[in-house]
Amino acid sequence: MEYRKLGETEVEASVITFGAWAIGGWMWGGADRQDAVKAIRAAYNEGVTSIDTAPIYGMGVSEEIVAEAIDGIPRDKVQILTKFGMRWDVKQGDFVMHSKDNYGKEIDIYKLASKESVIHEVEQCLRRLKTDYIDLFQLHWPDVTTPIAETMEALGTLVKQGKIRAAGVCNYDANQMKEAEQTIRLASDQVSYSMIYRDIEKELVPYCIDNKKSIIAYSPLQRGLLTGKIKPGHQFGEGDTREGNRFYTEANIIKTNKFLDEIRPLAEAKSATLGQLVLAWTIRQPGITIALAGARNEEQAVQNARAAAVKLSHEEVLFINKKLADSGF
Template sequence: MKYRKLGNSDLEVSAITFGAWAAGGWMWGSTDRNDAIEAIKASYDVGVTSIDTAPIYGQGTSEEIVGEAIKEISRDKVQILTKFGMRWDLAKGDFAMHSKNNDGKDIDVYKYAGKESIIYECEQSLKRLNTDYIDLYQIHWPDSTTPIDETFEAVSKLIEQGKIRYAGVCNYNAKQMEEAEKTLKLVSNQIPFSMVNRGIEDETVPYCIEHNKSILAYSPLERGLLTGKIHTNYKFQEGDHRANLPHFQPEFIEKTTILLNKLKPIAEKHEATLGQLVLRWTIERAGITIALAGARNAEQAVQNANAININLSQEEINTINEFVNQF
């Protein structure tokens, strides 16, 4: 595995980080708790020391699974990345969505990052994760109802108390990052980035490169689309949010398949899967520090981690870039 520092901090994370959204089951058509725990353990065994989770993933389930999985691992050998600012138990802030929890009950989710809420959320996360500190604490989504300085004053307080080590953001644009930085130094921004979703390269990536902020690319496999396992007649499990997304409609799947067919010979040359090739390309991209990769079982987790073993030549990277630019 390769390890990279976040921003100008001394926090080193694995270039492939375990993304624990699907582990929480919510929006992914349920989860098998034991499989999820084994997936985290298996990825750690092959060098993945960083795990990214959030309270909203299964309304606490994902964080509990992470807490359970790392029980037998020395705490200082793993980096826990979690989030705040999405409440399903409090109707305050920006309304985000109607949803159902893992039991099928209706819930309303709000983006809220008020001071008291953040302090409360941190305490809950620490309990579920079975730890006394969080390595990277990230606001999950911008909240237009709370001043950015109020949010990050609360985060500063948590750093002073030793409950968190560093602060990051998710889904912030350059202007919002700049505003947050007036109150607290950020180390990272977690944003969606993939071969078929490169919008952040226009403004956010240049800002992060210039100001030495790490980018944590989430959904680099475009929620499974870039593994090549999704075809036009693919049947999603009930409760799987992907079924209605634009990227999972037949026309987009067909277009993506054309791109993946061009990439196949390069993957085969390296005896790698398409997913592994995509992950390796992602962390070679300018400004991208780590790629978050989710896994439902140990086999998938190890396969994701092994993406690090692909050594792409500059010529191959240029060829892949050409195909991606044509997409």
């Protein structure tokens, strides 16, 4: 496993970090708790020391599962990355959507990053995670109802108090990063990035490289699509929001699988799965520090972790990039 520092902080994370969205169940059609615990422990045994979670992932369930999974591991041997700013327990801030929790209860979700809310949330996260500090505390989504400076000042306070080691954001563009930097030195920006979704390469990647900010890539496997296991006509479980997503249209599944067939021989030559090849490509892209990879069971977790050992030459990266361009991605 390879480890990289987040921005200019002392926090080091594994290049493949366990993404704990799916294990929270919410928007993924449920998850088995014991399988999730075993998956995190299996990943840790492969060198994946970092776990990225969030309160909204199952309304606290994901964080509680993470706490259970790392129980017994020395705290300084694991890095907990969690978030704040998505509330389902108050009706304040920027309304996002109506939803249902894992038990079918109707909930309304708001983006809220006021100072009061940040201070409240960190305590809830610490309680659920059963720890006294968080390695990276990230704003989950921009909140247009709260000035960026107010949110960043709250994060600065938490750093001084020792409750968080580093502050980050998610889903910020370059301009929002610049504004936040007037108040605090951010470690990272967590954004969606994959072989077939590369919008950040135009502005955000150059900004982060120039200003020594890490990019944490979420959905590098495009929520499973880039594993090659999702075929035309795939049936998603109840509550799984991938159904209807623009990446999961019949036409795009066919297009994506055609591209994956083009790079499959390279994966086979390296005794790697398609998913491992995709993750290996991701962590070797300019500006990308960490790739998040979710797993619902031990086998998936081990496979994801071993992607870090798949070595790609400059020529092989160029080969993949050409196949992407030829495929229209």
